[in-house]
Amino acid sequence: MNETKPIETDPGPEDGGSTGDGKLPLLEKLRGRTEGEIRRRILQAIFEQRLPAGESITEEQLxxxxxxxxxxxRQAVARLAQDGILVKSPNKGTAVASPSRKEARDILFVRRLVEPEIVRLLASAPHRFGLTELRKHLAEENEARLAGQRGTLVRLTGEFHLLLAxxxxxxxxxxxxTQLQTLTCLAVLLYAEHDEACPRDEHLRIVDAIAAGDGGTAAQEMLNHLTHVEKDLKLDRMTPESSFGDAMGWLRGVPDN
Amino acid sequence: MNETKPIETDPGPEDGGSTGDGKLPLLEKLRGRTEGEIRRRILQAIFEQRLPAGESITEEQLxxxxxxxxxxxRQAVARLAQDGILVKSPNKGTAVASPSRKEARDILFVRRLVEPEIVRLLASAPHRFGLTELRKHLAEENEARLAGQRGTLVRLTGEFHLLLAxxxxxxxxxxxxTQLQTLTCLAVLLYAEHDEACPRDEHLRIVDAIAAGDGGTAAQEMLNHLTHVEKDLKLDRMTPESSFGDAMGWLRGVPDN
DNA sequence: AGCAATTTGATTGTGCACAATGTAGAGCAC
DNA sequence: GTGCTCTACATTGTGCACAATCAAATTGCT
Structure with a gap:
């Protein structure tokens, strides 16, 4: 139990681009000892399924x-717990969240509410620079897809939605x-049927609609895309690991589908 | 600078109903020394404007x-900062967030996206118990309004939207x-023209539409309501305290209105 | 044998002391 | 007088040790 499990993410791709620290203060910080860096590495470990969903971990292990x-x-765990990535049981330990099927549906529901309107907004004001960024991102996605780099592809397809936002x-x-995308990743890891993530050229069609200034089409394409994503998740089965909250919701008469 | 300012919220209304701790572990906890309680008290101090927006505070003061x-x-501040209530400058101090007019508009924009769909959803499945809770809440609002308890009214009108969710x-x-409502409160404190919060019987009309099972009307009423709330905020003026991020957005060509 | 109280181990929660860092002000050179 | 540097202070960041708490195993009783 005391042996440190090989959670360590390979220190290679440590491009500190997202930390935002303009100045590099000391040597220590760059080695990933800051809170944000630790958080990023924990997330990475989860997405690469080194820390599978439902896995119980202790602060000391980490x-x-x-x-x-x-x-x-402690800080990193607290923040991840607030985002719903980790769940903390008071004195029993921390665990990687494993969203129930209902939670996965709830997440996608909110995304269906919000994301079509995002692209509608973008289409209504076709700022040029945004389009170039989007095209560049699509190119990167294609590159990763052709090269068969599945991990990179999953990351990029997720970041596409963040880029839109x-x-x-x-x-x-x-x-x-950002919050919803991370939770969606967790749900995909749990319930995805096909291995492919955001498979078809749906991203391209969304960007094309934005470029054409057709907000309605863009919103519809995004809605289709999210529907496909949800369809690919097997969320219609009876949920054996449904949390107690779900049962309560059912008892109260809230429709569950 | 070292003198402790009278931020202390009156310990009277400490009804620990929202903590969710079924068991009362020790005497200490009840006196509000736990992280969640501290966070609640900081929030209360902000909403009662004992901690005005933009006020700079230090961890030691708190x-x-x-x-x-x-x-x-530290934990409480970290969490509030993540929710956008406080802003932390790396080694300079913490301050109460003072959302710019653009941020206020952004918040209301998301609420306009989400909340109409919430009430539409509720109207589509008129679960009885929910209606009774809503009616009870409306009664409490009216009571507070008639009694002239402005603080209570502000709290209740905010909680109405949370109850719907x-x-x-x-x-x-x-x-x-929950996050959006708190941020909206901050914006209202900064930019509200009239003192009244959620003034008219708009809440009642929303609930009536839900009770009638008329999702379309409910959504429209909610949209009207949120539009009124935003109109009551003076967000159309040129923003003198616009954050640097806004200026950057403007430079990049993002429309600002 | 079955059940319950208690002890034990593990884990989180809290306080405190020190290190790192950024800011402002005084002092000095030009 | 103006600009620069350097020092002192204020504030946050980090590590560590102890206290509180909870779950489970063990032991004693019926």
């Missing part, structure tokens, strides 16, 4: 694995989508 | 005020609305 004090781990210029939307 | 260690304050049975929606 502290040993990342070779930092429990204090830093970012281009909307609405920080609130971006924060919301 | 620690002294609430008579707890900086460790607990809760009744939808979608935990993701509830979490989202």
């Amino acid at each position: 502290a040993a694995t990342f070779d930092v004090s429990r204090t830093v781990i 970012e281009l909307s210029g609405n920080q609130v939307l971006l924060r919301l989508m | 620690a002294a005020t609430f008579d707890v260690s900086r460790t607990v304050i 809760e009744l939808s049975g979608n935990q993701v929606l509830l979490r989202l609305m």
